[in-house]
Amino acid sequence: MATSISDQYAKVDFSPIQALTDGEVITQSPVRDIRLPSGKVLALITLDNGRDHTRPNTLGPATLTQLGETLDRLTARAAVGEIQAVGITGKQYILAAGADLSDISKVGSRDNARLIAQLGHKVLGKLGELGVPSFAFVNGLALGGGLEIALNSTYRTVDASAAAIALPEVFLGIIPGWGGAYLLPNLIGIENALEVVISNPLKQNRMLKPQQAFDLGIVDAIFPAANYLENSLVWADAVLGGKKVERKNEPGKIERLTKWPIAIKMARGMLESKIGTVPKSPYAALDLLDKAKSGSKAEGFAREDEALAELVTGHQFAASMYAFDLVQKRAKRPVGAPDKALAKKVAKVGIIGAGLMASQFALLFVRKLQVPVLITDLDQARVDKGVAYIHEEIGKLEAKGRLDSDTANKLRGLVTGTTDKSLYADCDFVIEAVFEEVGVKQQVFGEIEKIIAEDAILATNTSSLSVEEIGAKLAHPERLVGFHFFNPVAVMPLIEIVKTPTTSEAALSTAFVVAKNLGKNAVLTADAPGFVVNRLLAKVMGEAARAVYEGTPLTDVEKAFAPLGLPMGPFQLIDLVGWKVAAHVQDTMAHAFPDRFYANENFHALAELDTVVEKDKGGRVTGWTKQAEKILKPAVGSSPASAATILQRVQDGLASEIKLMLDEGVVPEVEDIDLCLILGAGWPFIDGGASPYLDREGASERAFGGSFHSPQIRGIESR
Numbered sequence: 001m002a003t004s005i006s007d008q009y010a011k012v013d014f015s016p017i018q019a020l021t022d023g024e025v026i027t028q029s030p031v032r033d034i035r036l037p038s039g040k041v042l043a044l045i046t047l048d049n050g051r052d053h054t055r056p057n058t059l060g061p062a063t064l065t066q067l068g069e070t071l072d073r074l075t076a077r078a079a080v081g082e083i084q085a086v087g088i089t090g091k092q093y094i095l096a097a098g099a100d101l102s103d104i105s106k107v108g109s110r111d112n113a114r115l116i117a118q119l120g121h122k123v124l125g126k127l128g129e130l131g132v133p134s135f136a137f138v139n140g141l142a143l144g145g146g147l148e149i150a151l152n153s154t155y156r157t158v159d160a161s162a163a164a165i166a167l168p169e170v171f172l173g174i175i176p177g178w179g180g181a182y183l184l185p186n187l188i189g190i191e192n193a194l195e196v197v198i199s200n201p202l203k204q205n206r207m208l209k210p211q212q213a214f215d216l217g218i219v220d221a222i223f224p225a226a227n228y229l230e231n232s233l234v235w236a237d238a239v240l241g242g243k244k245v246e247r248k249n250e251p252g253k254i255e256r257l258t259k260w261p262i263a264i265k266m267a268r269g270m271l272e273s274k275i276g277t278v279p280k281s282p283y284a285a286l287d288l289l290d291k292a293k294s295g296s297k298a299e300g301f302a303r304e305d306e307a308l309a310e311l312v313t314g315h316q317f318a319a320s321m322y323a324f325d326l327v328q329k330r331a332k333r334p335v336g337a338p339d340k341a342l343a344k345k346v347a348k349v350g351i352i353g354a355g356l357m358a359s360q361f362a363l364l365f366v367r368k369l370q371v372p373v374l375i376t377d378l379d380q381a382r383v384d385k386g387v388a389y390i391h392e393e394i395g396k397l398e399a400k401g402r403l404d405s406d407t408a409n410k411l412r413g414l415v416t417g418t419t420d421k422s423l424y425a426d427c428d429f430v431i432e433a434v435f436e437e438v439g440v441k442q443q444v445f446g447e448i449e450k451i452i453a454e455d456a457i458l459a460t461n462t463s464s465l466s467v468e469e470i471g472a473k474l475a476h477p478e479r480l481v482g483f484h485f486f487n488p489v490a491v492m493p494l495i496e497i498v499k500t501p502t503t504s505e506a507a508l509s510t511a512f513v514v515a516k517n518l519g520k521n522a523v524l525t526a527d528a529p530g531f532v533v534n535r536l537l538a539k540v541m542g543e544a545a546r547a548v549y550e551g552t553p554l555t556d557v558e559k560a561f562a563p564l565g566l567p568m569g570p571f572q573l574i575d576l577v578g579w580k581v582a583a584h585v586q587d588t589m590a591h592a593f594p595d596r597f598y599a600n601e602n603f604h605a606l607a608e609l610d611t612v613v614e615k616d617k618g619g620r621v622t623g624w625t626k627q628a629e630k631i632l633k634p635a636v637g638s639s640p641a642s643a644a645t646i647l648q649r650v651q652d653g654l655a656s657e658i659k660l661m662l663d664e665g666v667v668p669e670v671e672d673i674d675l676c677l678i679l680g681a682g683w684p685f686i687d688g689g690a691s692p693y694l695d696r697e698g699a700s701e702r703a704f705g706g707s708f709h710s711p712q713i714r715g716i717e718s719r
Contacts, residue, residue, distance in 0.1 A: 098144025182300025
């Protein structure tokens, strides 16, 4: 193995990937010399792609090649004493957002994928072999390869206002492939590295704030934005003058021998219990972090080269890039959304109901819109309980430092509760959160419509009922729109906006603008049973229930669904949603499509129990409660289905249902269905939602003799 990174990659021919640079937005690497207070000279590289902050610096092959040439020139200057240090920073607000993913996704072969990893290692590795110290001045966003620029440098500072710092690769089905998996654990210890490299990406791609990065030891110093670069240069000068840099989390021999293997073992067990064994990238990252405890940097980089080459050419990365594109682009420009100029200005929101769901709505609306929010219910005690809950949640946010005291007090003052429905008169947007029954919803809307202004918008949060039927008795049904949240309201990013044949463009536009202002992604759907997410989850849950009532043991059913890669098994999902809600949705779907959706009356008896299933500490279902077994016994058959049969039934059922939804015009394109499943059901990025997975598994071909995507979304080497 080579002793230096430069030697390791000196003979590699990178011409195959340098031919892939057409269309690359090149991030330039200009240099200026800065004379420090001591008289020493620091050559400062400023990465800049010439675009504004909405187009971050990215690192494609041409960018890396140019940066490598810049670093070679600086190495030569350092050798003759012209410079005593090298610094690297970025344009305003941005260091770099990592590799140019569009380049990576078109590499074309495993060999080219390996070359991408090797080129990154070769170039960024130079930052540690310049002959003088290197300083990364993390002045803004630093993701993936952007953070690996800093990790390959000798020292690091961060701007306290930087937007985010992270290694998100595992979220996208790959691994930190330019040094991160080796350098980070050797800088901040194995437990901290596991959090940054694996845990955070799997928690909805959680990022670090600058202070967190400093506390972990990823960076050596943190400075305020106002004088960030000036302070960083003074600090760098002090380091060059002998100032000692303390790194309290850097692992020693004892950690490597004892804590390291224990942490890896615990992390592996946690992964298996939480995500199963289908996702490849978390386990590949885990293996790399494990092996980083010993051996040289060159060996660590070589392992990353091979791991990245394998993952980049696999199905999961191809699907992840499809999903990433949906979430980054399609979700931000909803298909079918009317001109936002048609939207009614919302200066006051009304919420019918004061239960938990209504209170969650109120909290979200008041936080995000900061307008008066009115909640009502049938009795004052329920109203007072709802308002108290909202005030308590605002207090929790204040205690965590997420709201200052002035804002918290302002928000509390904006929330009012009453039994007097006449106060809805000046509301612009009124949403119901009442019992899931058409007659109840018709009644409350009938009362409210007589009170509100003619142009006020009515919204229903129904999860599966016909929005058109709910509005059938309204004098102005055109003002009604479906506005379906997902639970938990504050966390789940999707709202299904449901259009009936009579919904006006103004109502629809208002709904989309409100959704955006709430920080949610909205997808337009037709008024069809279950809309998108619940219709398909009902298919999943129905097939799980069918298998149980045939006689298949509960844990066998849960295991049979594992290849779908969902964040939880079907009965764990039912338990989260609520058995009564699940039974209601199954009834709705079986009533609408009796030949395609399974429902069993026995389900309602189970739903009456306080506890239906037993679960382990990780939340995984381990069996039925004794009360549930008693209720199930007379209803369960004696013909258990095999895991393969159960899986194929749910695959083929999903493929058939999605094709029917597209034929019916429930959504414009299959991409909208996948987007809904990713955002509303936690369908994994590594599947790309449902449709790419169903194509690859042959379910689309079996169900309707075709595929949802042409060409299919597959890994490079199997296309």
